[in-house]
Each structure stands twice: as structure tokens, then as C-alpha cells.
Amino acid sequence: MIVDQRLVDAVKAGDAAQVRAALRDGAHPDARDGSGPHSPAALVIAAQAGRLDLIALLLEGGAQLGPLNPHTASALRVAVLRSHVEVVRDLVAREALAAEAASRRGSVLTSALQMGAFEPQPAVPAVLEVLLRGGATARPGExxxxxxxxxxxxxxxxxxxxxxxxxxxxxxxxxxxxxxxxxxxxxxxxxxxxxxxxxxxxxxxxxxxxxxxxxxxxxxxxxxxxxxxxxxxxxxxxxxxxxxxxxxxxxxxxxxxxxxxxxxxxxxxxxxxxxxxxxVTPTSVRLSGDRSMFEFWARVLLAAVDDLGDDEWEDRTSRDADTARRVAGKLRDGGRAAPTASWWEVELSDAEFAVGRKGLVESGVGEFNRFEIVDLLDDLDRQWQVCGICS
CATH class of the missing domain: 1.25.40.20 (Ankyrin repeat-containing domain)
Structure with a gap:
């Protein structure tokens, strides 16, 4: 109906006066933006926009508080996922949690937790607080x-x-x-x-x-x-x-x-x-970063070998000194520009990666900033320890 579309368009435009006029002229308060079964209702559109005034007009006009069918999102769920705290508070006060019983989706609380982990923001705890105070719980089976x-x-x-x-x-x-x-x-x-x-x-x-x-x-x-x-x-x-x-x-x-x-x-x-x-233990490693970082790592590795001397290096690391120098050469000169990105890439075997790491561990600092070495080693270990290379 033309008047129903008028209502939907007014809600999308955020025009409270036109929403009021369309309802007065007989628009259905649950008019949808489209004819499909998952087309959002006017109340859901208002909730997406965080418009408390439009929500009040639609509900006063008789809009359904819960989902229009068991598979569509309700206004409350949409407000939760958009982290509109005041809208969530208003809808919970209107008993929207009880209206969620008609939904076959997971609980609103579980959805809020998943969304909060996926897209953390300051409003997430506030939304959860409102839901928990309102008595939100997990559904059976969750x-x-x-x-x-x-x-x-x-x-x-x-x-x-x-x-x-x-x-x-x-x-x-x-x-x-x-x-x-x-x-x-x-x-x-x-x-x-x-x-x-x-x-x-x-x-x-x-x-x-x-x-x-x-x-x-x-x-x-x-x-x-x-x-x-x-x-x-x-x-x-x-x-x-x-x-x-x-x-x-x-x-x-x-x-x-x-x-x-x-x-x-x-x-x-x-x-x-x-x-x-x-x-999981990879047999090769692709390293990505700025070329200057690889050159820095190579200098640290070479300096560690030179400071210790070949014999002490081999005693302390169980790695051949010439291998360490070869790895330093690969870090310095053996990379390439990534074909689809702006970083530099170097390919090492797991054994070569272990040698490069030993250079950071055994570095005597010397000309280098100690914390640059510590931070680089920490970054590498955190990324690769899970794969067993550094264990």
C-alpha cells in the first residue's frame, strides 16, 4: 500500500512528523521495507537508527514489539547489535525480552556477547548491563x-x-x-x-x-x-x-x-x-614487514656471531656460525616486495628461523637499542610459539 511505503520512507528518513501523519492516515505500524520474509519492519529500521522518538510513535501506533516471524531480527536484537544503549534500555523496559520468546534465533544475551567480542566498544558493557538487569538469560541448549x-x-x-x-x-x-x-x-x-x-x-x-x-x-x-x-x-x-x-x-x-x-x-x-x-610445526616461515626491520635483524645476528666468535656461538646455540651468516644474508638481501601488498617478504626454513631467533637471544646489545631487540624477539615468539618453532 502507498501509505505503508510512506511510513517506511518516513522512518528511513528519520522524519517523525511524516511517521505520525502516515500512521494517522492508516499505515500499518508493522509495514516492511520490501516484500520478502526477511524484509525489516519499520520498528526495526527505527531501532537500527537509534531513534527513540520513532520507536515510541510506532509502538503507540500498535507495532509488534517482538520479531514479526521466528526467523527475523527484532528491534531489540538490532539495537543490541548496534550498541544503542538507550534504545535497548527503552525496549527492555517495554518487556521486549519476553517478546523474544517468539524468536527461533539464539538468545539476545548470547548475541550481545558474540558481538561484543567481535566488535568491542565502550557501549558493550552498558548494553550487557541493561540486558542482565532486565533478566536476560541463555536459551535452553546454549x-x-x-x-x-x-x-x-x-x-x-x-x-x-x-x-x-x-x-x-x-x-x-x-x-x-x-x-x-x-x-x-x-x-x-x-x-x-x-x-x-x-x-x-x-x-x-x-x-x-x-x-x-x-x-x-x-x-x-x-x-x-x-x-x-x-x-x-x-x-x-x-x-x-x-x-x-x-x-x-x-x-x-x-x-x-x-x-x-x-x-x-x-x-x-x-x-x-x-x-x-x-x-603444528611449519617447515617454512614467511616473514612480512618493512625492509629496514629485516636489515636490523641481520645486523643483530651478524654482531652476535662476531661478538661471541665462531666456536662460542656454536657452543651456545648448537648452530653453525656459517649458517648464521647465511641466514643474515637472506634477511638482508633475500627478500622481495609482496605482490599484492606494501610489505617486504622473506622466506626461511624453520631451521633458519631458529638460527635467526638465536641471534636475538644471544645478542650482546652493543650498538643496538636493547629494547628494540627484546620487543622484536617477543613479537616473533608470541606469533610462532603456538606452532612449536620456538619451544
């Missing part, structure tokens, strides 16, 4: 909100908000894994810290009897392991299959983690263990 937040990589602020509203720090995923184990498996030391501060049991186990510390050790994550140990995690806990944190560290030959666990002498013994992950 994971508990705290689990959903940890799994989606939500910020500590979001986790604390859920905990402040009564979430159980020891809540378990549907497979029995406690939130702390889920966070440790994701290598999320911030989430681990938040959960522990909220009272999570540092020694809670998953369905295999593995603690968060065991999972952190298997993944070679010193930060997560450090947070757990500081909170009192028991390194002596033994899982039903006979594993301890130390055995797992030895079985994966993770020497740094063995030191973290309090060992003073470590080696690379072949210790049989029951593993709960698959480690």
Missing part, C-alpha cells in the same frame, strides 16, 4: 553466558560484568570442562586471571581429569601457567591417565615451562605421555 564469553574471547570487563551479576566462576561447558580450563585451552591469560580472582578452583578438572595448568603446559603458554601457579594451582595433580603438569612439559620437551614449574635441570628426554592436542 552454553552458559560465562562460557560463551570465554569461548568468544570477550574482554575482561565483560567477564567481570557477568560475574558481578551472579555467574558462577566454576561453571562448566556442556562437555564438563570448567570455564578456567576453557580459558587456558584458548591461551587467554586475562580470562584465567579474572576467573581466579572471582574464586574459580585453580585445580578444577575437565572430563579427562586435566587441570587448566596441564592444558597451559601442553600449549607451552608461560603466561597462563604463571597466572595459575601464582594463584596456587597444584603442579602435582595427577590425571586418571597418570599425567602431571611436569610430565606433560617433559613429554613435549618444553624446557621453558619446566623451569616455570620449578625444575632447575632440564633436558630433552623422550618421555612418553598422553597428549591432548596436536602441535
Amino acid at each position: 552454553e552458559a553466558p560465562l562460557i560463551a564469553a570465554v569461548m568468544s574471547g570477550s574482554t575482561p570487563a565483560v567477564l567481570r560484568l557477568l560475574l558481578d551479576h551472579g555467574a558462577d566462576a566454576d561453571v562448566r561447558r556442556s562437555d564438563g570442562a570448567p570455564a578456567l580450563v576453557v580459558a587456558a585451552r584458548r591461551r587467554d591469560h586475562a580470562a584465567v586471571d579474572v576467573l581466579l580472582l572471582a574464586g574459580a578452583d585453580p585445580d578444577a578438572v575437565d572430563g579427562r581429569g586435566r587441570t587448566a595448568l596441564m592444558h597451559a603446559v601442553e600449549r607451552g603458554d608461560k603466561r597462563v601457567a604463571g597466572v595459575l601457579l601464582t594463584a596456587g594451582a597444584d603442579r602435582a595433580v595427577r590425571s586418571p591417565d597418570g599425567m602431571t603438569a611436569l610430565l606433560l612439559a617433559q613429554g613435549w620437551q618444553r624446557q621453558n615451562i619446566q623451569f616455570t614449574l620449578g625444575e632447575h635441570v632440564v633436558g630433552q628426554e623422550n618421555v612418553p605421555i598422553s597428549r591432548s592436542l596436536i602441535r
